[in-house]
Amino acid sequence: MKFFIALLVMGILTQNFTLAKFLGICPFLGVSKKLNTAVGMSAAVIFVMLIATAVTYPLNILLENNGLAYLQTIVFILVIAALVQMVEIVLKKYVKSLYKALGIYLPLITTNCAVLGVVILNIDYIGDYAAFGFGFGHAMMNAFAAGAGFMLAMVLFAGVRSRLEGADVPKFLEGLPITLIAAAIVSMSFLGFSGLVEGLGLLG
Amino acid sequence: MNPILLAVIIVAGIGILAGLLLAVLSKVMAVPTDEKAAAIEEILPGANCGSCGFSGCAGYAAALSEGKTADTGLCNPGGSEVSAKIAALTGGAAASIEPMTAVVFCRGSSENANKKMKYEGVASCKMAAQLFGGEKSCIYGCVGLGDCARACPYNAITLCNGVAVVNADLCRACKKCIAVCPKKIIGLLPKERANAAVLCKNHDKGASTRKECAAGCIGCTKCVKLCPSGAIAMDNNVAVVDPEKCTSCGACAEGCPTGAIALLKRR
Numbered sequence: 001m002k003f004f005i006a007l008l009v010m011g012i013l014t015q016n017f018t019l020a021k022f023l024g025i026c027p028f029l030g031v032s033k034k035l036n037t038a039v040g041m042s043a044a045v046i047f048v049m050l051i052a053t054a055v056t057y058p059l060n061i062l063l064e065n066n067g068l069a070y071l072q073t074i075v076f077i078l079v080i081a082a083l084v085q086m087v088e089i090v091l092k093k094y095v096k097s098l099y100k101a102l103g104i105y106l107p108l109i110t111t112n113c114a115v116l117g118v119v120i121l122n123i124d125y126i127g128d129y130a131a132f133g134f135g136f137g138h139a140m141m142n143a144f145a146a147g148a149g150f151m152l153a154m155v156l157f158a159g160v161r162s163r164l165e166g167a168d169v170p171k172f173l174e175g176l177p178i179t180l181i182a183a184a185i186v187s188m189s190f191l192g193f194s195g196l197v198e199g200l201g202l203l204g
Numbered sequence: 205m206n207p208i209l210l211a212v213i214i215v216a217g218i219g220i221l222a223g224l225l226l227a228v229l230s231k232v233m234a235v236p237t238d239e240k241a242a243a244i245e246e247i248l249p250g251a252n253c254g255s256c257g258f259s260g261c262a263g264y265a266a267a268l269s270e271g272k273t274a275d276t277g278l279c280n281p282g283g284s285e286v287s288a289k290i291a292a293l294t295g296g297a298a299a300s301i302e303p304m305t306a307v308v309f310c311r312g313s314s315e316n317a318n319k320k321m322k323y324e325g326v327a328s329c330k331m332a333a334q335l336f337g338g339e340k341s342c343i344y345g346c347v348g349l350g351d352c353a354r355a356c357p358y359n360a361i362t363l364c365n366g367v368a369v370v371n372a373d374l375c376r377a378c379k380k381c382i383a384v385c386p387k388k389i390i391g392l393l394p395k396e397r398a399n400a401a402v403l404c405k406n407h408d409k410g411a412s413t414r415k416e417c418a419a420g421c422i423g424c425t426k427c428v429k430l431c432p433s434g435a436i437a438m439d440n441n442v443a444v445v446d447p448e449k450c451t452s453c454g455a456c457a458e459g460c461p462t463g464a465i466a467l468l469k470r471r
Contacts, residue, residue, distance in 0.1 A: 059218070062214070063214070066207075066210055066214065067207065068207075068210065068211050068214060071211060071214070071215060074215065075214075075215060075218055078215070078218060078219055078222060079218065079222065081222075082222035082223075082225065082226055085226050086225070086226060086229055089226075089229050089230055089233045090229075090233060092233075092235055093233045093235050166326055166328075166331075167326075168325070168326050168327065
């Protein structure tokens with residue numbers, strides 16, 4: 001139980017995928033302009049991360065049993081691409097407004113490194129946290145935490161960007177430059193969480 | 205088994221499985237597309253300005269295709285040409301739309317208008333207008349911070365010496381600037397007919413208007429008397445030209461003591 005909480009805290013705060021690991025920056029900058037699209041995008045990413053983990057975890061066992069672990073990246077990307085297509089079809093049918101709001105960024109989840117990142121990291125964690133008996137349940141928890149961390153970063157940053165809208169920004173920093181600077185500052189603020197997991201004794 | 209063959213089989217197998225799954229899903233979850241609406245949307249200018257009264261071009265296209273409206277003449281930016289194309293597609297009647305252009309009814313440039321303060325806040329008319337009505341002494345005039353220029357999807361508005369100016373060649377009368385102007389001093393005038401326009405909305409009495417701006421309408425009613433076709437009327441201390449009656453003879457513009465009347469010459 002302790003380890004589950006440790007994974008959650010790590011994914012959301014100390015090792016936040018966007019702000020500490022710098023994965024998934026493209027949607028982070030692209031879709032964080034409005035709060036509702038940011039939340040919709042994050043929800044889609046959480047969903048894709050969860051099913052991607054659920055599918056790739058057993059696939060990895062299949063690959064390793066056949067001595068084909070070197071095929072991880074290509075197989076995982078294949079699976080993620082198919083899953084994203086599936087999410088797109090489902091969204092188009094049932095949540096058309098979200099489908100339109102996400103636009104090009106929905107197919108771009110395919111190349112969202114955060115999704116591939118969480119899947120590959122789960123495989124690494126099997127070895128890293130062998131002492132805690134890292135298994136399928138932990139992998140799913142880690143995927144959810146990573147997605148939730150992505151959502152937290154998106155929501156926080158949507159707030160920051162709405163403040164930027166009204167700010168008097170020097171001409172040469174308008175648009176993307178000031179957004180990147182703001183992202184850097186938000187990212188630095190997340191450094192403050194480092195050591196939280198060890199401090200709480202969650203990995204003891 | 206040969207490891208190379210095994211790798212090929214596994215990757216290909218996963219690929220085929222995923223492909224089949226997607227093929228089945230896309231059949232089951234297929235969304236019926238409205239081809240007529242898509243064709244109409246293709247014709248529309250795509251500015252999503254909302255001047256038709258629907259939520260963007262897609263909304264208008266859907267309404268036309270579903271028969272919610274039969275009026276093909278609601279698209280101002282598209283004009284008669286788009287209306288004729290839509291009518292050919294839906295079988296409705298084509299409407300003729302007189303091309304209009306937005307006009308900023310203010311001449312309070314930095315030489316003409318006096319300032320009551322120095323504004324150094326956020327460069328937005330909406331915000332500046334809340335602070336004692338903006339930088340200029342005249343509370344009716346153009347704030348000059350360019351909310352309309354930013355709203356214009358056709359880049360037709362430029363800021364010229366503290367006043368927004370519309371380029372009639374680029375303007376397509378989508379009314380977006382009219383909606384964002386906090387002073388409500390932007391209006392539509394016919395594009396291809398010449399006509400005179402009083403470029404002032406200052407409703408104060410003449411003496412105070414004069415103190416605020418050198419090019420303001422002081423309400424002297426001289427143009428009303430000069431106009432041979434009776435196209436000018438007074439509205440609360442400001443002369444207003446009726447573009448329907450105006451013959452663009454230029455008598456009012458010549459006679460105006462402050463130069464608030466301009467003869468807008470079109471092609």
